């Protein structure tokens with residue numbers, strides 16, 4: 101069997117930072133409870149591993165005892181959540197991805213100017229709930245071309261669209277093109293809202309999926325960007341399966357396949373990919389090729405709220421990093437297990 105590993109895959113800078121926030125708190129706090137509002141990132145294993153270490157996840161700030169520590173997840177929260185947390189005198193540590201915060205800032209800026217904002221994304225996704233909460237009277241969510249006809253527009257010259265960071269670029273283009281037909285004067289966001297990690301992972305699948313019989317995406321079902329990767333593979337004509345881990349792999353998924361593409365959503369830890377590779381090679385033998393499509397170098401430092409919190413505990417936040425998860429660890433893993441691999445450099449440019 102030929103096994104192709106897509107690079108980039110797995111953790112993005114925002115997920116790496118958000119997980120590191122919780123790791124840092126576990127490291128510096130002895131017995132104080134840590135609460136996280138919503139899943140820190142949308143991955144079952146990440147959340148369960150933190151639960152095993154004593155972290156409590158809540159969907160309602162009212163479930164957090166007064167004066168406790170609360171972490172806001174990578175997806176961001178609405179101002180209403182911050183207000184509720186302040187009322188309970190919670191110590192708020194914000195692990196929102198800076199690229200989500202950027203979309204919040206755009207929403208606030210245009211709402212203040214009196215513009216209407218069409219937010220392209222999934223109604224029930226935590227990121228959309230948070231962004232919409234910044235200006236609920238000015239924002240309408242657009243989740244399909246069909247929903248455009250239900251929009252209430254006051255002045256089509258004061259209209260802008262923004263998007264969720266983890267949309268399929270193809271789906272987003274379809275909706276945005278329909279918005280431009282319906283409202284020719286609509287404005288585009290000042291810079292692209294779909295983030296670099298989403299774009300790069302999707303592009304890698306779009307390029308590599310046609311070379312394979314099946315695509316395995318490691319990720320959880322509530323992970324928007326992981327779901328989009330399976331859809332993109334299928335749109336490229338290759339069957340695809342989203343699996344949380346190697347235990348969900350079945351022989352039916354691989355039936356008739358001689359070439360498999362393995363990738364992972366932005367919230368899926370690389371050790372889950374490694375277990376899957378090992379199982380595939382042990383059961384089917386064959387060769388591994390790592391196909392590099394983009395080199396990424398984006399990194400986010402610890403959030404300001406965490407640094408401030410650390411200083412209140414006499415801890416110097418500079419240079420601290422606990423979470424380690426990178427694709428290079430897979431090369432070490434393959435070397436340790438004596439599994440040969442080739443690297444195929446298909447990079448067209450370094451993409452941030």
Ligand code: SF4
Nearest residue numbers: 112114115197265295
């Ligand atoms: S997928 Fe993009 S927006 Fe979401 S956490 Fe990662 S870098 Fe940030």
